[in-house]
Structures are given as C-alpha cells and as structure tokens.
Amino acid sequence: MPVISDPARFNEEELYVDLRTTIGLPVYLKCEGFNFAGSIKLKAATEMVDAAEREGLLRPGSILIESSSGNLGVALSMIAAHRGHRFLCVTDARCNQPTIRLMEALGSQVHVVREPDPRSGLLGARLKYVRALCASDDRYVWLDQHSNQGNWRAHYRTTAPAIAHHFPRLDVLFVGAGTTGTLMGCARWFWQWRRRVRIVAVDSVGSVSFGGAPGRRLIPGLGTSVPPPLLDPSYVDDVVRVEEKDAVQVCRRLAARGFLFGGSTGTVISGASQWLERHGRRGLTAVAIAPDLGERYLDTVYREGWPPDAVRAEPVPELVHLGR
Structure with a gap:
C-alpha cells in the first residue's frame, strides 16, 4: 500500500490497456495519467x-x-x-x-x-x-522544458526501462512528439541498451517538428510551431502525422467502450493504427504511450461538433521515413 507525503512521488507505472479487445488494434497502451497531476x-x-x-x-x-x-x-x-x-x-x-x-x-x-x-x-x-x-x-x-535536458532524462530513467521490463520482446514503440522529451528519452534508452525496437514518432498535421508547413492545431500537447531543440531525428525510425479529426474519432471510439483519454492519446493511437495498417499487424509486439486522460477535454474533444470544421472521413496516413 503506497503511503506518501509528497504528491509528486506517486505515479502508476504498470498499467496498460490491451487495445485489441477495445478497438481491435494490436497495441498495448501504457497509461501515464494516473498520478496527482493527471499526465506524463x-x-x-x-x-x-x-x-x-x-x-x-x-x-x-x-x-x-x-x-x-x-x-x-x-x-x-x-x-x-x-x-x-x-x-x-x-x-x-x-x-x-x-x-x-x-x-x-x-x-x-x-x-x-x-x-x-x-x-x-x-x-x-x-x-x-x-x-x-x-x-x-x-x-x-x-526551466525551459523545450531545451531542458531533464525533460528527456526523466523518461530515460523511468518510462523506457519500465516498458522494456514488461515487454522484453518489444518490436515497435509509438510516442507522441511535443517537446520530444518523452520521445528522446525512450529512443535514447532503447538505442543505448541495443534493443532492436523501432521508434515511431506521432506528430500532428500542422506541426513543424519534422519539417513541413505550419498549420492550425486546436488540440494542445502534441505538435509545435517551433522546431524542438531536444529533437535528434537520428534516433527516430518513422514519423506519422495525424489529422486532428482522426484523433477526435479515436478518442470517441474509446469513450464508447468506457475509456476516456485525452486528445494527445487519441493522436498517438491514430498514428499507431495508420502505421500498423501500412506495415502489417501480425507478429508484432507494439506499445503506445498515452500521455493523459480525458476529463480536461470534455468541452473540446468530447463536445459534439468539435472541431467545428471536422468532416467524417477515413484517415489517410502520411509517413516520413527517417533513417537511424
């Protein structure tokens, strides 16, 4: 039984959702929202x-x-x-x-x-x-989270080794790209420990993190209008860019099964789905990182008609390959 006096010292590190039984996606979702701050x-x-x-x-x-x-x-x-x-x-x-x-x-x-x-x-x-x-x-x-080395070191110390402990035969890891602290910490850990894990960054359409033209983005958290100083693309194998309407659809599909996640998590799951459709689903052990939960998005992601110009359409994957 955990007993704490500092709210920062509690974080649920071992909870995963098997997305095969919820939305038919062969991915284990690492849930990082179960702490007193509500996010990774x-x-x-x-x-x-x-x-x-x-x-x-x-x-x-x-x-x-x-x-x-x-x-x-x-x-x-x-x-x-x-x-x-x-x-x-x-x-x-x-x-x-x-x-x-x-x-x-x-x-x-x-x-x-x-x-x-x-x-x-x-x-x-x-x-x-x-x-x-x-x-x-x-x-x-x-503190400057965009260039502070502690941003990625936190995940080098905690997130990546925790995933490797539970999935020693991990094939592919999907990580959302904002400041890229989580992405760089995990990528560096798996590279240093010689784990043959494919690192897939998930970004939002309209973000300039991996190049491309800037565009309107309404879901906070992932994507950026300024190239992230922490990012070293040599550690990343692939990038998937996700339309916000597709992230919203994923969030609502999960909510219909009782799982309320945030917009960043919907983006990561949508990116994982697109990548697996392109590369094949069979025989892979895949993990995606869910940065947050959904309560803070009730007035946006979970409000009918949001975003206002969203159209219902099948997601079209857009991938950029980056050699390691």
Whole structure:
C-alpha cells in the first residue's frame, strides 16, 4: 500500500490497456495519467524542479515560470504548491479552461497569450513573453522544458526501462512528439541498451517538428510551431502525422467502450493504427504511450461538433521515413 507525503512521488507505472479487445488494434497502451497531476508531464516536471533546487537556481523569493500548453503547467503547479514555490504558467488560447482553473486552484498564476507571433505562432509568442519577463526581473527562474535536458532524462530513467521490463520482446514503440522529451528519452534508452525496437514518432498535421508547413492545431500537447531543440531525428525510425479529426474519432471510439483519454492519446493511437495498417499487424509486439486522460477535454474533444470544421472521413496516413 503506497503511503506518501509528497504528491509528486506517486505515479502508476504498470498499467496498460490491451487495445485489441477495445478497438481491435494490436497495441498495448501504457497509461501515464494516473498520478496527482493527471499526465506524463509529472515525470519531466519533477526531474527539472529537482535539478533546479539541487543546483541552487530556485532560492527563497524565486518565481518559477514556464511556457506550457497545459499538462506540464498542472504538474509544476502541484509541485510548486507542495514545495512552497511561486509559479507563473504562460499558456495560450488553446489551453482548456478546466486546466487553467486547475492550475489556479493549486495557487499558480496563469497568463494566456492570445495573439500569435507572425513567424512562430502561439508558441513563439509564449516564449517571447517568458524571455521578456526573465530579462526584466531576476527573480524568475525559467526551466525551459523545450531545451531542458531533464525533460528527456526523466523518461530515460523511468518510462523506457519500465516498458522494456514488461515487454522484453518489444518490436515497435509509438510516442507522441511535443517537446520530444518523452520521445528522446525512450529512443535514447532503447538505442543505448541495443534493443532492436523501432521508434515511431506521432506528430500532428500542422506541426513543424519534422519539417513541413505550419498549420492550425486546436488540440494542445502534441505538435509545435517551433522546431524542438531536444529533437535528434537520428534516433527516430518513422514519423506519422495525424489529422486532428482522426484523433477526435479515436478518442470517441474509446469513450464508447468506457475509456476516456485525452486528445494527445487519441493522436498517438491514430498514428499507431495508420502505421500498423501500412506495415502489417501480425507478429508484432507494439506499445503506445498515452500521455493523459480525458476529463480536461470534455468541452473540446468530447463536445459534439468539435472541431467545428471536422468532416467524417477515413484517415489517410502520411509517413516520413527517417533513417537511424
């Protein structure tokens, strides 16, 4: 029986959903949303805050500041509340209202950026705001999840070895690409330990992470309008780009079977389905990482008619091959 005094020290690491029995997909879904922050971002947040405290960057009077589309902001809000730090989350208009209210309930301040940067979109505008505040006041401590090495090291230490422990004959791993912390941590671990595992990154259509033209994206979490500094494409075997309408359809199919997952998880599962349709399903042991749960998406992903221009159509896979 776990007994804790720090909410960051609990995380369910061993829960998987067999998608064969729910939507007929031969994939084991690693569920990362069962902790007090509600998402996989708790791992990176804990790693980065621990390092900042250890290195003396966080001192009495410091103010944590971070750009986040939502889930990392919640994780940092929880950690800051427990450890007595002040925290300002800089997000944008795509962040779900329940997520904003949750951060505020934990005592954090939230600044919502509504005007995108002409060249780098909403993410670029968020980062510009953070840099300006840090330059104006040395009390601000920016963890910078987009370039902080603790982001990927958290998953190198925890997520990847946990998967390998339960699936020693793993063939393919599907990982969503946002900051690419989870992707890089897992890819590096399997590469270093000589595991013959195919790493498939799942990105959103409209993201520039792996090249291509930027486009509108409404589901927060995956994809980016600025190339992620942590990304090293040499560790990635394939990339699948997913339309948001397809991610929404997957979420609703799972909800119809009693599993309520977030938009990022729907994107990853849709990408896994497309990749397996192209490469064949038989004889492969496949795992996909589910970053979050669905309660924070009730007003978006699970609201009828959202996104407003969605059309019902069969998903068309778009793959980019990257040699290791």
